[in-house]
Amino acid sequence: MNIKLDSLFNEYIKNLSPKQAIIRGENAIRLDKGELPYPPSPKVVQAIAETANQINRYPDVLGGSLRTALADYTGVSPEQIVIGNGSDDLIELIVKIFLAPGEEVILPRPTFFVYSFATKVVGAVPIEVARKEDFSLDVDAIINRVTPQTKVIFLANPNNPTANLEPRENLLKILEKLDSIVVIDECYYEFCQETVADLVDIYPNLIVLRSLSKSFGLAGIRVGYAITNHKIADYLYRIAQLFPVNKLAIAASRAALKDREYIQHNINQIHQSKQQLIPALEKLGLIVYPTATNFLFINSKPLGITSGDLVKFLEENNVLVADFGGKQGLEPYYFRTAIGTQEENQILLQALRSQF
Ligand SMILES: Cc1ncc(COP(=O)(O)O)c(C=O)c1O
The missing domain is CATH 3.90.1150.10 (Aspartate Aminotransferase, domain 1)
Incomplete structure (x- = not known):
């Protein structure tokens, strides 16, 4: 058949690099x-084993019981928790609900590559702002790069790959100055114990990302979550899959959260x-x-x-x-x-x- 396959691919996707399974x-x-x-802890292994014979059933819709467990862990309400298949999944949901093609995302560089990747998938534009020599944020440079097109800024704190932690006062400065969505990715929170999750009810543009991949040692099971306000959580769930996290992952995460x-x-x-x-x-x-x-x-x-x-x-x-x-x-x-x-x-x- 004479189909011009190339002309059918979404232009934004054509510009992405190919990936290889490794x-x-x-x-x-x-x-x-x-x-x-x-x-993982023996309790996590046990929880997975006990759930294995129920996998003919779908998991909780929108991860219900895990949301409750994460709400207990973080001290917010379950409506403020959004779970996903790793925090990578949440990064993709965030760019989808906020960005139209051509709009801009600020990324202090170097940083976690998935922000830029997800931005390009939806046809939005990553605007990279160099970090300072010691890899701390150049707050003034960030503020100067904001345009009417700026919709989102991703700040990994601590940052990957540079491992440094940004002082809270700099994050506050950015939250005060920017009207756009500020995503603070706290994937490594438990190692440093520094968080801005306490600010989600104060700044309506704040999303905090967390993961069970690192400190909880569950990278292979793929669970991440966002802490934010009800409205943003509602929009994220509007486009999320009905079963964003699988049944074994829910059981493993709940057990890990109990085994502090x-x-x-x-x-x-x-x-x-x-x-x-x-x-x-x-x-x-x-x-x-x-x-x-x-x-x-x-x-x-x-x-x-x-x-x-x-x-x-x-x-x-x-x-x-x-x-x-x-x-x-x-x-x-x-x-x-x-x-x-x-x-x-x-x-x-x-x-x-x-x-x-
Ligand atoms: C800053 C940051 N955010 C998110 C992720 C992805 O985490 P997850 O395994 O929850 O998708 C990583 C993984 O290395 C990371 O370093």
Whole structure:
């Protein structure tokens, strides 16, 4: 049949880069995705097992029981919680409800790549504003880039990949000055305990994003949530799928939210490992930036090697870390590594010591 398939694709989608499925080596030390290295609590595993024989049934509509559990955890009402298939899902819902083609989204760069990706999917325009030398926000530059087309600003706090935490007063300045939607992505909240969730009833343009992927160690089950006001939550749910989170994910998340002791123990371990890993990396000559997360952002320039080469060398030694060299305006010397188990961190250090 003579169909001109190319002419049928949405123009905005045609401009996106192709993606490839990747299967990571089962035996590799995986520090590239910012994951928690510990397995889920036995209570989470038990909850999944107990739910497994009910998966002939649909999950709660709009994740009802999980919304209630998250409302308890965060101290807001269930109507202020929007759940999704990871916070990635919520980022996509946010751009869909606020943005028309050609409208603008401010992104302090470098930052989490999904904001820019989701913006382009709906034909809106990412406006990148450089961060300062220490990766903190350039608040004045952000305010100066606002135009009548600006609809949304995404601020990851702490930021990925740079790991730094922005002081609350700067976020307040932005909230005071901007009429647009301000999304504060607190994916790493439990590691730093800094939040602006208490402000959602004060600023009607504020959405706080959270995730169970990192501190709760449930990256594979895909649950994220937004905390906001009733009106924005209502609009997000208007376009959400009726079953945004699957039944096993709901059971696992509810069990994880109850097992706080286990979660806190893991967080403490990450903080302890960080205290050992950072000086060891610095001793090798690497620059390690301050971190409020479970990962480190590192500059390889003092070693005279690009991060691309360093990441390749580590991969050859079975250790996966994420290369940011040359990306989003960065020099070719930056990479990110998750804090692994004590053993994984030692393997990372041994590989580096063997070469530098
Ligand atoms: C800042 C930030 N937001 C959101 C996400 C995505 O989280 P989720 O696994 O909940 O989709 C990540 C993942 O790395 C992140 O770093």
